[in-house]
Amino acid sequence: MICLVGFMGAGKSTALVELAAHGLHSVDADSLIEERAGRSIPGIFEEEGEATFRELEQEVVIEALADPSIDVLALGGGAVESEAIRESLAVDAHTVVWLEISAEASWRRVRHSKRPLARDENAFRALFDRRQALYDSVADVILPGVARRIWDRALEAVRGLEDLPEGTRMFWATSSGGEYPVYVGRELLGSGLFSAGSAALPGDGKSFCFTDGAVGPLYGERLGDLAGTITVPPGETAKSMVQLDESLREMARAGVTRSDRLIALGGGVVGDLAGFAAHTYQRGIPVVQVPTTLVAQVDSSYGGKTGVDLPEGKNYVGAFHLPSAVISDVDTLATLPEAELTAGMAEVVKTALLAGGTLWDEVLALEPGEILARADLVFECARYKCSVVAADERDTGLRAQLNLGHTVGHAIESVTSYERYRHGEAIALGLLAALRLSGAGPLRDEVREWNLRHGLPVELDPGIDPAAVVQAVQFDKKKTARGVGFVLLETPGQPLIDRPVEDAAILASVEELLP
Numbered sequence: 001m002i003c004l005v006g007f008m009g010a011g012k013s014t015a016l017v018e019l020a021a022h023g024l025h026s027v028d029a030d031s032l033i034e035e036r037a038g039r040s041i042p043g044i045f046e047e048e049g050e051a052t053f054r055e056l057e058q059e060v061v062i063e064a065l066a067d068p069s070i071d072v073l074a075l076g077g078g079a080v081e082s083e084a085i086r087e088s089l090a091v092d093a094h095t096v097v098w099l100e101i102s103a104e105a106s107w108r109r110v111r112h113s114k115r116p117l118a119r120d121e122n123a124f125r126a127l128f129d130r131r132q133a134l135y136d137s138v139a140d141v142i143l144p145g146v147a148r149r150i151w152d153r154a155l156e157a158v159r160g161l162e163d164l165p166e167g168t169r170m171f172w173a174t175s176s177g178g179e180y181p182v183y184v185g186r187e188l189l190g191s192g193l194f195s196a197g198s199a200a201l202p203g204d205g206k207s208f209c210f211t212d213g214a215v216g217p218l219y220g221e222r223l224g225d226l227a228g229t230i231t232v233p234p235g236e237t238a239k240s241m242v243q244l245d246e247s248l249r250e251m252a253r254a255g256v257t258r259s260d261r262l263i264a265l266g267g268g269v270v271g272d273l274a275g276f277a278a279h280t281y282q283r284g285i286p287v288v289q290v291p292t293t294l295v296a297q298v299d300s301s302y303g304g305k306t307g308v309d310l311p312e313g314k315n316y317v318g319a320f321h322l323p324s325a326v327i328s329d330v331d332t333l334a335t336l337p338e339a340e341l342t343a344g345m346a347e348v349v350k351t352a353l354l355a356g357g358t359l360w361d362e363v364l365a366l367e368p369g370e371i372l373a374r375a376d377l378v379f380e381c382a383r384y385k386c387s388v389v390a391a392d393e394r395d396t397g398l399r400a401q402l403n404l405g406h407t408v409g410h411a412i413e414s415v416t417s418y419e420r421y422r423h424g425e426a427i428a429l430g431l432l433a434a435l436r437l438s439g440a441g442p443l444r445d446e447v448r449e450w451n452l453r454h455g456l457p458v459e460l461d462p463g464i465d466p467a468a469v470v471q472a473v474q475f476d477k478k479k480t481a482r483g484v485g486f487v488l489l490e491t492p493g494q495p496l497i498d499r500p501v502e503d504a505a506i507l508a509s510v511e512e513l514l515p
Contacts (some may be wrong), residue, residue, distance in 0.1 A: 001065065002158060004074040006099035008118060009109030010145035012074040013442070015099060015454045020150040023307040028081065032060050041076075045116040046073040058082045064267055065094065076244040078117075080134040089138050095161050098135045099145035103128045132359075135419060136321050142383070147179075157181045157199035163192050169379055173302060173386040175393035178322045182302070182386065184379040188329035189290070191262055192322035194224030194263075205259035208251070210274035212238065215266040215288055215292050223263050228254040230262075233271060236418040239269050239308045241317065247277050261324065268300035268342075268423065271317070275306030279321035286324040287413035292332040294344025295373065295424050298351060298381035301326050303389035303399075309418065313475040314410040320394065328382065330375045343424030345371065349450060350404055350431060355494015359384065365447070402493040404487040405431035408510065412470035415464065421457070428456040433509040437501055438488040453465040459515045467512040470503055505512040 002020075004012045016026040030041055033056055037044055039144065044053045057079055063071050065088045079085050089096050101109075103125050110118040136142075140160050144149055154172055161170055168185030181200060193200040201207065206227035209220055210216065214234040220226070230250045232238045256262075264274035264287055271289050278287035289290055289301040309319020333341060348371065352363035359380055371377060392399035409430025413421060421429075428451050436443035451458050454489070461467075476484045485498035 001070055001094050002072045003094050003096045004072065004097060005080055005089075005097060005100055005138060006077065006104050006113055006145055007131060007135070009106040010077075010099040010101040011252070012099060012145075015151060016072060018075050018149060019072045019155070022151065022155060023222050025069060026072040027054055027064060027159070028068050028073075028074050028077050029057070029061050029064060030371055032064060033057055033076075036060055042114050042116055047381060051117070051122070054078070054082065058084055061085050062088050063088065064090070073480075077131070078133065080138055080208060086134070086138055095101075095140050095158060096138050097141040097143055097158060097249075101145040102314065105146060117119075139260075140169055142169075144172060144174055146155045147172075147174060148450070153179070153276070154181070160192065160199050164188065167374075167375065171383055171386070173326075173390070175303075175322070175386075175390045177304065177320065177393050179394070180325050182326045182328070182382055184297075184328045184330065184375055184376065184382060186326055187331065187475035189219050189332070190222035193325075193327055194222070196225070200288060200327060202261055203259055205257065205261060207261055207263050208254060209299070210258050210262045210270065210277065210287075212264040212267075212270050215270070219265060219290075219332065221290065223265065227260070228261075230254065230274075230277075232270065236268075236269055236309070236413070237421065239273055241308055241310070244273065244276060244308055245281075247273065248281055251277065251281055251432055256281065258282045258285055261288060263288045264323075265290045265292065267291065268296045271296050271301050272306050272315070273308065275304070275321045276308060277319055279306055279319045284321070284385055287321065289323040289326045291326070291328055293336060294333055294341055294378075295347045296329065297328040297333070297378050298344070299347040299385055299402075301328070302382055303513045304393065305395075313374070313472075314418075316414055316475075324486070326382075328378060330378055330429040332370070333372055335461055336472075338455075340422065341369075341371070342430075343347055343422035346405075346424035346428040346455045346456055348377065348381060349447065350427065351384055353382075353431070353489055353492050354388075354401055354404060354495050355384045355445070355492070359490040364450065366454075398499070400485070400486055400497040404489060405434045407484060408433040408469065408474050408487055410476065411469045412460070414472045414475070415468045416461075420461065420464075425457050429458070429460060429513055432458065432513060433489065433506075434486065435510040436498075437486060437505055438490050440490045441491070443492070458513075460510070460513040462515055466507055466514065469510045470506050473506060 020026040097113040165187040170183050173180050173182050208228050209229040212232050212234040262274050262278045264271050275287050278285050291301040292295045295452045304322035306319045306321050307315045352360045353405045409427040412426045448458050486501045487497045
């Protein structure tokens with residue numbers, strides 16, 4: 001059974017109509033309640049109060065959840081506040097779909113309705129905030145509630161979730177350029193996601209794996225039927241125009257056509273290179289991102305940024321090419337070298353700093369190695385990244401916040417020829433510089449201690465010239481006629497974008513990193 005949850009105005013009634021059009025027996029729990037009570041829900045509230053309504057709602061919903069004749073059940077916005085209903089939703093036979101909506105959009109939709117709980121805006125928003133964690137706690141799938149005819153595109157993926165390993169979660173990433181499902185879970189490699197006809201594999205062509213020499217031998221055989229494999233050397237140095245040219249030629253020799261797809265298996269380097277190759281090959285073919293590193297699972301696989309490096313700067317050549325799906329199997333993190341897993345934690349703490357709130361609190365309390373058991377944190381980091389991309393896919397404004405720590409971090413990578421530091425290690429140092437430039441001394445100290453606890457660097461190698469790092473900052477790919485705009489952050493959850501910073505201040509922030 002597909003169970004729809006979400007706040008007022010999230011589109012549950014519309015979803016029922018769309019799903020009924022697909023031949024599914026779709027039922028509205030509120031209608032069942034009104035039928036049982038013999039009067040409207042506003043009438044129940046007015047005559048007997050909310051407590052009586054909730055008792056009746058719990059009784060009716062639990063009965064409906066056990067009814068095998070129902071294919072789709074839409075629950076009222078407050079049903080998830082019942083512990084008994086939440087326990088019933090947790091049964092394996094139920095796929096719970098949270099139709100997500102913002103507080104602003106919800107209020108606009110229902111403020112003139114007869115809903116008993118939509119009469120006072122302040123109380124309405126407080127109720128909205130209280131219920132968000134409950135929706136998240138029961139949801140197997142998160143879909144945008146206001147997306148037009150979303151079920152025409154997402155139904156196959158939602159129904160397929162019941163055949164995936166227990167605990168798999170999926171959300172639907174959307175932006176101006178397209179949309180795609182994101183799966184996060186365990187034992188996903190080798191699952192039905194890679195079978196012919198899967199909702200995660202676009203089109204009816206063949207699959208070609210694009211991987212590196214380290215990851216391919218570990219997981220390449222778990223990607224279903226492959227028509228061929230394109231292999232690149234491991235490491236950042238593979239992100240070059242020379243390697244791109246060789247990979248495109250290898251794809252041509254392998255017989256890749258416009259109806260085929262690439263499956264990018266590996267970390268951020270593979271994802272960037274495969275995505276750029278997919279964008280340019282025969283003017284564009286689909287790419288499915290299968291990230292195997294922490295950096296890629298929480299950040300780089302989402303949003304469609306692809307590209308290669310030049311000697312003058314990181315990611316200087318590239319294009320936007322959204323994936324057709326992202327499949328993050330967190331079990332792959334257990335086979336990472338310890339240093340690689342540690343480096344990935346820099347993107348976790350960066351995302352938490354940007355998001356603030358609960359995510360920041362949970363990441364701040366995270367113990368070394370605990371991320372291996374926290375698929376939920378991987379999922380939430382990916383959701384945050386995609387929410388930012390949804391608001392600014394082409395990186396013209398809001399998306400720039402994701403560059404927190406990267407301006408100095410990329411410069412450090414550049415002056416060390418991408419050989420001394422892993423990407424995450426350089427970003428860990430860049431975050432400390434950015435927080436110093438933000439005037440956030442106590443927060444910088446907190447992140448520095450977090451870095452030390454998780455094995456991330458807090459000092460530059462003595463041989464690195466801070467002046468050379470400052471010079472490399474001037475080649476940042478986000479530089480405009482106004483200069484290089486920094487992302488600053490004084491308080492978690494409140495990033496400031498495109499802020500000018502004097503070279504002297506940059507130099508001081510880098511010199512502070514010297515031992």
